[in-house]
Amino acid sequence: MPSLRKGWNIQTRVIGALMIRELTTRFGRENIGFLWVMVEPLLFAVLVGLLWRAMKGPLEYGVDIIAFVVTGYIPLVFFRSSVSRAVSSFTANGSLMYHRQIKVLDLILVRFLIELIGHMMAYLVIALALGAFGLFPRPHDLGFLLLGWAYYGLFTFAITLVIAPLSEMSDVLEKVIPVTTYLMVPFSGAFYLVSALYPDAAAVVLYSPPVHGMEMMRYGVFGPSIDPRYDYLYPLQFSLPCITLGLLLCRLVRRRLVVE
């Protein structure tokens, strides 16, 4: 199938070029360049971790408190910054529509990938740094940690895919969206273990797809002692229809997009 391969080649070429372009426009080439993408989540997670350590002592739910905070906080910051980068990403990149091989979906995908890679790098760097001081465990099951990231990432991508076109359709939404990401704080699973909540509360938060991903990640890091609660199917039942809706909205908005 030569045409399929040709399409794939164009696609990878475009994504690669867009990523480099996005990184140079956002971070420039001076000093540490694109490594800046890690700095914000890194600082945030470490400072909040230290604060919890000072407030509550060395352990939380039987595991190291700083490791617990970091494993929750970085994915949460990843979600928040992915959503805020998705807002108005079409108008901001209107000039790219001059090149027909670039599709609006590429713009969303590139911004998402940069956030994903940046935050996963931050996660890795913190884990290694804390691990060197014995403050971060050797992961119980690396595969589960990655699976958790995959579920969490898929949910985040689904949301950005809906947010990006919606923010173009209405000015009010564009203003409201960044604020509403704070709603995710209780529903991201970042600051608790589902098994430690009251049963009623646990039932409620399990309706939130990212909680499942978060529990998988924590299980991958800390092992069975945290008694993880997750479902393989439910997060997909949310994310996949959400992606479909996002694709439809993107198509609709592209038709109406006015490019200078």
Added chain:
Amino acid sequence: MIICENIRKSYRAGHGRREVLKGINLTVAKGERVALLGRNGAGKSTLIKQIGGVELPDSGRIVRGMSTSWPIGFNGGFQGSLTGYDNARFIARIYGRSYADMREFVEDFTELGGSLKMPVKTYSSGMRARLAFALSLAIEFDCYLIDEVILVGDQNFQRKCHAELFEKRADRAMIIASHDMHTIRDTCNRGVIIHDGVATVHSDVVEAIAVYESL
């Protein structure tokens, strides 16, 4: 061959919509040079954007049987916050061309020298026109869409454009929106007048100019 069938395009205007193109029909064959004539705001740039695929028409169909450039103008096609070199590198990457060749061509054609290391937003319109032309000529297309930029720039640039576009690439199709009747008379073989949202095709460009001037 490029075929436009019944292209309609409207934009939001206050609470309603204003229809700019009201059913445009146009066919451009290989090697043809078509001039788009019309008053300011008649819809020349809008039509070029639809043909280039920058915007999508409300209804109608565009068949592109040959490779078509992006609309070459003062903006679009490049990123203001990036330098001339970075823009060249980006274009080379997405069109799968070698950056070394691209760089050489751009340096040679634009003669911008050290300015290529500056962000494009600091360029004058003449400099932008040079860069825009260089980038699109470095990628070979069957059909070039040219939106008003041809007259900008000094004598030397116009001479270069003429040589690269109308002599070296004499076999290519072009769609040119311009108000410079002199260039149009010399270079185009057909004229299309856009007026009141519809296109009238004249196979004789001199006749087209006469009609346009009486509008």
